[in-house]
Structures are given as structure tokens and as C-alpha cells.
Amino acid sequence: MTSWQGTPVAVNPDDTPIGDAYLTHEAVRAVLERQDNRCAGCSAVLDAGSTYFDLRLPVICGGPHTLGNLAALCPSCHRNHMRRIRKQFADHRNK
Template identity: 70%
Template sequence: MTTGREEQAGIHLEDMLIIPGAYITDEIVRTVLERQCNRCAGCNAPLTAGSTHFDLRQPVICGGSHTSRNFEALCPFCHQNRMRRIRVRFADHRNK
């Protein structure tokens, strides 16, 4: 239930809902794809059903949340590059 402030601020209830675990529902998948106009968040390429990767914009370990607003859809190339950057970032952090 929203208090009205959220609606005035342009925040929707579904943006605040916590999504448990590592799985997302078909509804969240549709929401994310619609928000991105079925385009990759990284390179803006059109996304296909069989090759779309869903990831958190800000990983939970970095303070991100499992909310629909934190999910993004990526093409395989952008997802691979993103995972590589995250691994490097955490490896550098661990070595300090």
C-alpha cells in the first residue's frame, strides 16, 4: 500500500517490492523488457527471448536490492563484459 507520497514522487509499488532469491518472475521480466523497450541496457541492441540476460544494476554485495527497479536486461555480449568488470573490481578490492 502506498501513502500517496510515493505516487507523487513517481515511485510505483512494484518498484519497491523485494524479489526473494535469485529468480525473477515472468511479470518482472515483462516489466524490465517493457521499461527498456526490448533493448539491451548496455548497447541498445534488440533483445531476443532466448538470449536475454537479466542482472542487477547494482549487485546486492554492493548495496543493491532485489527490486524490479534494480534489474536490467542485457544482450549476451554486454552481460559477459559486465561480469568481467565486476570480477576485476572485486579482485582488485580483495588484493588491497
């Protein structure tokens, strides 16, 4: 697999594909268990009502659509993650 920059992207052999639009309860449970119910960004304890699930490397940037690329984030880390992705994508488009 390659990124949007054309460089190879490593995919863990145990990564399993996730759905296109919705996460299953099993996928959510797997990610939360892997992260010990803590935010992937700041390690804060996650609240069921305000947990965001983001791809670490978005598909538009060449990331795989797999559980291994999925992270659970608190609202603050989600905002920061989205800000970085928007900037990265804008920088790429301006080149």
C-alpha cells in the same frame, strides 16, 4: 542502505523487491517494457532466447535486490558487465 564500501546507496521509492533466485514473468515483463525490449548496455533488440537479467549493482557489492536495480542485457553486454563486476570485486578484496 549502504554499499560494500560503506557509502549510502540510493533506492528508488517505487522499487519492489524481487525473488532470491528466480524472476517472475511479471518482473521479466516489467524490465523488458521499461527498456523497450532493448539491451540496457548497447540498445540492441533483445532476443527471447538469449537475454540475460543482471543486477546493475550486485547484492554482494551493496546493490538492492529490486526491480529498479535489474537490467536486461544481450550476451555481449552481459559478459562485459560480469567482467567489470569480477574486476571490481577482486580490486576490493586486494585492498
